[in-house]
Amino acid sequence: GAGVSQSPRYKVAKRGQDVALRCDPISGHVSLFWYQQALGQGPEFLTYFQNEAQLDKSGLPSDRFFAERPEGSVSTLKIQRTQQEDSAVYLCASSQSQRGNIDEQFFGPGTRLTVL
Amino acid sequence: KNQVEQSPQSLIILEGKNCTLQCNYTVSPFSNLRWYKQDTGRGPVSLTIMTFSENTKSNGRYTATLDADTKQSSLHITASQLSDSASYICVVSPSPFTGGGNKLTFGTGTQLKVEL
Numbered sequence: 001g002a003g004v005s006q007s008p009r010y011k012v013a014k015r016g017q018d019v020a021l022r023c024d025p026i027s028g029h030v031s032l033f034w035y036q037q038a039l040g041q042g043p044e045f046l047t048y049f050q051n052e053a054q055l056d057k058s059g060l061p062s063d064r065f066f067a068e069r070p071e072g073s074v075s076t077l078k079i080q081r082t083q084q085e086d087s088a089v090y091l092c093a094s095s096q097s098q099r100g101n102i103d104e105q106f107f108g109p110g111t112r113l114t115v116l
Numbered sequence: 117k118n119q120v121e122q123s124p125q126s127l128i129i130l131e132g133k134n135c136t137l138q139c140n141y142t143v144s145p146f147s148n149l150r151w152y153k154q155d156t157g158r159g160p161v162s163l164t165i166m167t168f169s170e171n172t173k174s175n176g177r178y179t180a181t182l183d184a185d186t187k188q189s190s191l192h193i194t195a196s197q198l199s200d201s202a203s204y205i206c207v208v209s210p211s212p213f214t215g216g217g218n219k220l221t222f223g224t225g226t227q228l229k230v231e232l
Contacts, residue, residue: 004159031218042120042205042222043160056218091159101147101209101218107159 002026004108006092012114013082021077021111025094032075033105034067035091043091049075050098082115089113119143120223122206128229133196137226139189139206150207151180151191154225160205163191196230203227 005024013019025032031050035043036059045059051072060067064083069075079086089110095103120141129135141149148167152160164173164180166189172181177194191204203225210219 042224045219048218
């Protein structure tokens with residue numbers, strides 16, 4: 001498939017556990033975004049990568065959230081010491097160029113995280 | 117206060133009928149306004165992207181309008197089908213000259229249900 005893929009699709013964690021969410025963007029896409037979507041809400045921006053550089057992490061809610069894209073392709077969003085308020089769908093999107101605010105963004109199916 | 121507000125919050129229509137969804141935004145200046153369709157359990161899929169200078173764009177049975185003076189947009193769905201049942205999200209992209217970077221601002225969506 002040529003789309004954005006995310007894994008796992010579902011993750012249940014006990015409060016305090018660390019989790020890692022993976023995103024495989026469309027091959028060759030320069031820009032990669034992570035969003036958090038609470039139930040019944042629209043997605044909210046977390047962080048943005050241009051190739052391997054994290055250019056904007058202003059949306060990360062706390063220092064427990066960390067994202068990386070070391071080789072400019074696959075990205076991982078890590079949440080340490082998960083809390084119940086972290087329960088949400090985490091969406092990844094990629095776009096072709098560095099103009100992520102102009103280009104179309106292609107979204108993955110999301111990872112639904114439930115923290116018990 | 118959310119910078120992108122949508123109405124109605126939810127809507128039920130009969131198959132074959134038309135409907136119009138509304139979006140009011142305060143993000144200014146902006147680069148473009150997008151409408152996405154999000155099926156349950158899936159990532160958003162782009163329907164239309166309009167720059168600030170465009171006032172209408174169509175994609176099949178979907179027609180989006182934009183009034184940059186009143187900061188309003190609408191999405192009109194013609195001859196609805198059962199498969200149109202989804203959340204429709206209005207998204208505003210900031211102007212790159214305002215320091216907004218690549219952040220998109222999402223509305224909370226209108227949940228549409230099409231029934232027989």
